[in-house]
Amino acid sequence: MTEGHPAPFGPRWRARWIWAGRPRIGMDGASTPVLDDPRDVVVLLRRALVLDAAPRSAPARIWVDGRYELRVDGTVVARGPVRSDPHRAHYDVVDLAPHLGPGEHVLGIVARHYGRPTSWWVPARPTYSLGAGGVVFEACLDGEWVVSDRTWTGRRGEAWTAVAGADSAGSLPVEAFDARRHPTGWDRPGDAAADWRPATEIVPFHSGAQADPHPPSEPFGMLAPPVRAAFPGGAxxxxxxxxxxxxxxxxxxxxxxxxxxxxxxxxxxxxxxxxxxxxxxxxxxxxxxxxxxxxxxxxxxxxxxxxxxxxxxxxxxxxxxxxxxxxxxxxxxxxxxxxxxxxxxxxxxxxxxxxxxxxxxxxxxxxxxRLRPRPPGAEFACADPLLERIHAVGLRTVDLCALDAYVDCPTREQRAWTGDSVVHQMVDLVTNPDWSMARWHPQLAAAPRPDGMLPMAAACDFADDHHMFVPDWSLHWVRSVHNCYRYTGDRALVAGLLPVAEQTLRWFEAYLDRDGLLDRVSGWVLLDWASVYCEGSSSTLNALWARALEDFAEMATWIGNAGSAAWATARREAVAAAFDRFWDDTRGVYVDHVVDGEVRRTAAQHGGAAALAAGLVPTDRIDRVVARLTDRTRLVRHSWAMDTVTPEGEGIGYLYLTSGYPDPTWDVDEQMVAAEPFFRYVLHDGLARAGRADLVADQCRDWAVFLDRGETSWPECWNGGTHCHGWSATPTRDLVVHTLGITPAEPGYAAVRVAPALGDLDWARATVPTPHGPVTVEARADGAVRVDSPVPVVRG
Structure with missing residues (x-):
């Protein structure tokens, strides 16, 4: 699933593992190494260079067990590495040539080992020598190698004092820095002070290690090539x-x-x-x-x-x-x-x-x-300034939630939640010429538990201890793999991810009832922050599973795995055959859930929306379902969990996550709970699949409520939560994909489909990135469509 190592680098490093001081590894019993002192520690490492001339070429690669800053003469030239499972880590590559000239230079590294899991980092289980902090660095300066070894010097970053984290899901590592204890100018040319000592070389020591000092080394294994094209930056x-x-x-x-x-x-x-x-x-x-x-x-x-x-x-x-x-x-x-x-x-x-x-x-x-790059080249404009503004704020929101991975929010957690990221990814695929993160994030999250289920967040504390899991998040992850298939057409990437997708889809089979529907699925069935009831057999969860099965079958067929495709198709057909269990013909809605054979009355948008998106709604019923889902006069915005998570609220909503939702306070016969911004991507997909993409532009105007409140990024929910959540940015994708109808007609954009559905807009125009170059579409209400494309165009 990764590219080869970029020249001049290969799988084996010339560098040696170094640190400032001996690793803090102890023993739990006779044979189990453990972190002896799992505190947050910072070290400083430096290497002086004298160059006769500016190098024409100076590629360098670096990886740190933790996070790092790489400096040249005091200037930070790289930060990393990208978050990952410690057994599937990726190094960074940076060109040092622009920073080096003739004369004296200093390479400096600030490395931080957090000790305990954070919302973006997980420690490896240590061997007898590695896993308590380590750095590997090597650079090729016109054929001469500079590598991490004992020629470097180092010292503890005594200016930093470890701060015990608060007991909160939103507690990020906190720095406490005393400038009086910091060696000024340590990363610039000049003699280091006497208290700098040669760096400690760490020789990998474990059963079978054979004292090889060069990576790949356990517990990290092969350090894989970079997954990003550029380092985060911004305004x-x-x-x-x-x-x-x-x-x-x-x-x-x-x-x-x-x-x-x-x-x-x-x-x-x-x-x-x-x-x-x-x-x-x-x-x-x-x-x-x-x-x-x-x-x-x-x-x-x-x-x-x-x-x-x-x-x-x-x-x-x-x-x-x-x-x-x-x-x-x-x-x-x-x-x-x-x-x-x-x-x-x-x-x-x-x-x-x-x-x-x-x-x-x-x-x-x-x-x-420090945001992932978004180069110029993609554009959107239309006849409605409000929708243009909504599109632009969505871009800003995803930018803020794209760090070294797609994160839920840049503020409270910075976790790479497995389900949230599908919206970020879809926005990037139509607005960002740099698809590196859109390709990488599904790989990052592809780290299943032994039973096949994906953790609810990747490469973080929640994944490290399997804190809890959200089964439906894995179904949105399958959709993100499907997006990779459709947009990139990368067979190796998709083929590498499909076994994980099959594992997680098969996990659900244990919960099938005799009719082929999922019932009483364990874990935290979140679905959305909206007040959707899911006890027993959930319409929304079953429809999401059916959609994921359909996605998987299509991809399995594409790579030639007919057996798995047939299995997934059969499971989806069983869901479709039994899905009428949730249909209330009198009201024209799909109810939220059925408990022990009893049909409950609550009916949020989610069941019908997911059923449309999964193709489960009979043709003669589609108009009724669409009409009910889009009747704003009968929608109510309600979230038991999040409505009180405001400065004025009591914040008691989270208690319902363990105790269950109270009885509804709205008229369940006449009113329907509206989807929160996240699940609106499923609603809009469902409308488009139902042949009503013309409704999507007006649906996106619902985000005007945020603009009226003065928001500059999209909040987590209609009421409550954070002020910036990437999962709320679906209009930025939908105005391009559904309103202008620009999608891949074949995997990898071998051809582009153009099917405008402008609704009440007089005109709209967009330029989207593809592997073959940009595609520009301009559509008008009179039916005129102009397309500038490097690939064949399929209309409708």
């Missing part, structure tokens, strides 16, 4: 700042985020020892935060907390987010601190404690965005 934004007030201040705590939050809840005191400053970026941003400090006395403590929300009194409301940093000033006049990891937020509040009555410093805060 810079400086926050508007305002001094808030002076306060009494809370008791000191080692967690700077908790400190800042506690300080602003203490009493105001004009002569108080704690000064607070508020920063507002004006909208959600995500990247490394740069704190500029002027006039701070040595030892001045600055604690910063980030949040998306503030209350009516201007205080932060974290809503589960625990992010920020702490900084202790060196007292050098002008100082800058840049966070190691990206932080997503709108607001940052700082509390400042100056020593011995010194005046508070002047602070400024900037974010340097």
């Amino acid at each position: 810079r934004h400086t926050a508007v700042s305002a001094p808030l007030d002076s306060r009494v201040g809370a008791e000191p705590t080692p967690d700077p985020v908790a400190q800042a939050l506690a300080d602003e809840h203490t009493a105001e005191d004009p002569g108080g020892p704690v000064h607070t400053v508020g920063f507002d970026f004006g909208g959600i941003v995500c990247g490394t935060l740069e704190l500029d400090v002027r006039g701070a006395a040595a030892g001045t403590e600055i604690a910063c907390a980030a949040a998306e929300h503030v209350d009516d009194d201007g205080r932060l409301v974290p809503l589960g987010q625990h992010a920020g940093f702490g900084y202790v000033a060196a007292g050098t006049g002008t100082e800058r601190f840049t966070t190691f990891d990206p932080v997503g937020t709108r607001y940052v509040h700082a509390s400042v404690r100056s020593p011995d009555g010194a005046p508070p410093p002047t602070l400024a805060l900037t974010v340097a965005e």
Whole structure:
């Protein structure tokens, strides 16, 4: 599923594993290595170079057990690696030639080993020597190799103090940095101080290791080639700042985020020892935060907390987010601190404690965005400025949720949720000429449990301990594989993923009843944050499984696996034959669920939408189903889980995830619970499959409610949740795929299908990326369609 190693690199490295100091590995019993001290640790590594001339070529590759910054003469030239399962890691490649000239240089590496799983990193189970931090680096400078070995020097990053994480799903690793303890200029040419020691070479040591010091090495195995074409980057934004007030201040705590939050809840005191400053970026941003400090006395403590929300009194409301940093000033006049990891937020509040009555410093805060690239080349325009704006905000939303993987949100969690990412991917496939992440993310998530089910989030704490799983998320993942099949036409990629897809689809078979429908599926059947009932046999889950089976059968047929295709087709046909169990002919709806043979009355949009998307609705019934799904007068937006997750709410909705939903508070006979923004992609797909793509443009106008609230990115839900969730961006895809009707007619865009369904629009135009070059379509209400395409065009 990966490309070959780029020249001049091969599977085996010339480099050796290094670290600053001996690995912190102990023993649990006689033969089981464990992390002896699983704390968050930072190390600094440097290598001096003297070059006679600027190299014409200087490709380098690097991988770190954790995360890293690679610097040349103090300038950061690479950050990584991409998140992954530690047994399926991918190194990064960077060209150092633009940064090297004749004379002295220093290669510097800041490496961070988090010790415990985070929302983006999982530790490997250590061997006797590896798994507690390690770096491999090699560069070829005009044929001369510079590799990581004992010629490097290193030391612990003593300026960083480990901060115990908060007990929260939204707790990100927090930095506490004391500039007084940091070696200034360590990453620039010059003699290192006496306390720098030769780097420790780590020789892989385990049964069968044979003392080979060069990767590939256990517990990581083969380090695979890069999966991204460029490093994350983006714009810079400086926050508007305002001094808030002076306060009494809370008791000191080692967690700077908790400190800042506690300080602003203490009493105001004009002569108080704690000064607070508020920063507002004006909208959600995500990247490394740069704190500029002027006039701070040595030892001045600055604690910063980030949040998306503030209350009516201007205080932060974290809503589960625990992010920020702490900084202790060196007292050098002008100082800058840049966070190691990206932080997503709108607001940052700082509390400042100056020593011995010194005046508070002047602070400024900037974010340097660290988002996956989106090169120019794709465009969308139409006759309705509102839809143009909705399309643009969706782009911004997905950009903010595309870091080193597609993440749920850049703020609260930054996890690569297995189901959410299908929307991000679909947006990228029609708006981003760089498909590297759209191809990579399905591979990232293809790490099933022994029973075949996929974890609900990839390469993170939730995957490491199989915290819980969302069975329906794996079905959206199958759709993401199907997207790879249709858009890329990459047989090797799809063939490599299909065994995982078959495993996860077969997992559901244990829950089939005698009629061939899924019943009482275990795990967290989430479906959507909307109040959809799923106890017993769920219409939505069955339809999603049927759609995934259909997707799988099509792909299996394409690669020549007739046996698996026949199995999937038979299972889907059984669902189709029994699906009328959920049909209420009197109301013209598919009910949410049937429990022990009892048809329950609740009927959200989801069952009918998924049935349309899966092709389960009989032809003579389609018009009734569509009419009911699109009757806005009878829709109610309701989420037991999320409606109270607001600054004003009590946040008790999460309790329903374990206790179950209460009885409905709406008129179940007359009203239908509306899909939240995530599941609207299924609704719009269902309308299009039903032959009603002409309705999609107007459906997308529902997102205007967010614009009316001043949102600059799409929130998680119609009410409640985060202010930026990539899964809410489906209109950006749908206006291109359904309204303009631009889709691959054959895998890999060997031909393009153009089937405009403008609805009430006078005209629309889009340019989409394909492997063969851009395709531009302009359609008008009078039926005129102009297509500029490098591949054959199939109309309708």
